[in-house]
């Protein structure tokens with residue numbers, strides 16, 4: 154799969170773009186998670202709803218059976234039946250009281266006060282099979298549920314069976330917040346705290362009624378799904394955290410994939426535009442004073458994903474595709490902008506690696522002129538190091554170019570001298586100013602006699618031709634001593650410093666304190 158190029162986009166736009174899939178994943182996952190929670194909550198609520206209705210129906214069935222048993226007694230004369238009514242009321246769990254009603258609507262036998270009951274027939278629900286009452290005369294604020302059972306016999310009209318609301322509210326009670334259950338009978342509602350209202354005092358959110366198939370009642374569920382979802386999220390945050398982590402990882406992976414997916418060529422172009430190729434400086438040390446007298450500019454790629462990338466990994470590709478020209482130009486511009494503001498020591502050398510493609514490009518003299526213009530006139534020695542990685546075409550054109558460069562005051566060095574096939578031919582055909590001895594010869598000092606012989610030959614040749622010699626890869630004092638004794642002019646290597654960012658270089662005291670003593674042995678010891 155080919156991903157779109159990120160080239161035309163800025164950094165923040167790229168980040169935004171690569172965050173989108175993660176965001177989409179998070180939203181999709183979030184929706185799925187919410188749906189899962191939603192279904193779970195719905196299922197749980199429906200179960201509870203049905204369960205509560207069943208439990209309240211069971212209470213009423215029990216009350217009904219008790220009342221029907223009374224009505225089936227052979228005599229419903231109060232004197233005869235009163236002991237049985239008392240017994241039933243005290244032994245049946247949910248039945249609080251019972252009253253027998255005659256055909257005139259009078260209570261003629263009451264489980265609480267017997268046959269002396271006054272005719273408070275207004276409490277007799279003539280038409281209603283079920284009625285919720287706020288209370289009766291004995292306990293006015295204690296709601297009751299009255300079940301009316303009609304007698305199918307001539308001596309009595311029917312019986313009222315009274316159920317205590319304590320049992321009902323217990324059945325309505327539940328643990329979840331944001332949900333309320335009510336027993337709804339006629340125009341009255343009993344809540345799980347035992348309060349009665351018509352309709353309920355609480356704000357209506359979403360309401361569902363479940364009607365009983367056996368009694369004229371419904372269980373009403375009042376709930377807030379958004380609040381229940383939030384509550385569930387709070388109870389189970391791990392799923393959300395996992396989703397967040399997963400989406401972030403996905404975004405990051407996508408970001409990396411997009412950055413890598415562009416063709417390498419386009420990736421280099423993008424990196425040039427973003428100024429990701431930055432200069433590192435490694436000091437050049439004057440072999441007499443052992444003081445910092447210049448720098449070699451070395452390219453580093455500050456990659457947004459892979460971090461700092463060393464040049465060996467991208468320079469050969471950049472050279473083969475020609476991108477090295479734009480990359481080196483960018484490096485020169487950044488170096489000039491940052492070093493041009495400093496007061497550098499007189500004759501400070503700035504060496505820059507230049508590939509064959511740049512030599513052939515024709516824009517090199519103009520770019521060098523622009524570089525030099527960033528410094529006070531004649532204040533620095535700009536040196537271009539020509540490498541042998543790619544063959545530099547020799548001939549009139551190159552001669553003319555080198556002539557132009559010399560006219561500008563730019564010096565030419567042959568890098569890694571002695572390692573390629575054409576070092577001597579370059580020396581013969583091109584007007585060069587400096588030889589840079591490859592570090593493989595320096596490494597052989599003291600251990601490899603052949604390397605030492607080649608090194609000596611290069612040093613003698615350079616001396617004869619009047620060329621400056623820079624020895625790179627100096628790591629040990631023995632190498633330093635040898636090179637100083639044998640005429641190398643400039644030394645470069647980890648012995649002095651590794652390549653470093655310009656910001657770090659500026660802070661180093663070595664290039665400020667040029668008159669201070671060298672950090673190694675005194676010169677007199679080396680050159681007696």
Ligand SMILES: Nc1nc2c(ncn2[C@@H]2O[C@H](COP(=O)(O)O[C@H]3[C@@H](O)[C@H](n4cnc5c(=O)[nH]c(N)nc54)O[C@@H]3COP(=O)(O)O)[C@@H](O)[C@H]2O)c(=O)[nH]1
Pocket residue numbers: 435449450451452453463464465468477481484506507508538540568569592625626627628645646647648652
């Ligand atoms: N065309 C361009 N080529 C460039 C540019 N920047 C670097 N390069 C070439 O990449 C090669 C690797 O360079 P780098 O990793 O920066 O290594 C340089 C030094 O760090 C290393 N060095 C210096 N001192 C020592 C030492 O004491 N020991 C040791 N093991 N290594 C040391 O040598 C490299 C400097 O090489 P050179 O340029 O030949 O002086 C390398 O070939 C670079 O040329 C660029 O901008 N353009």
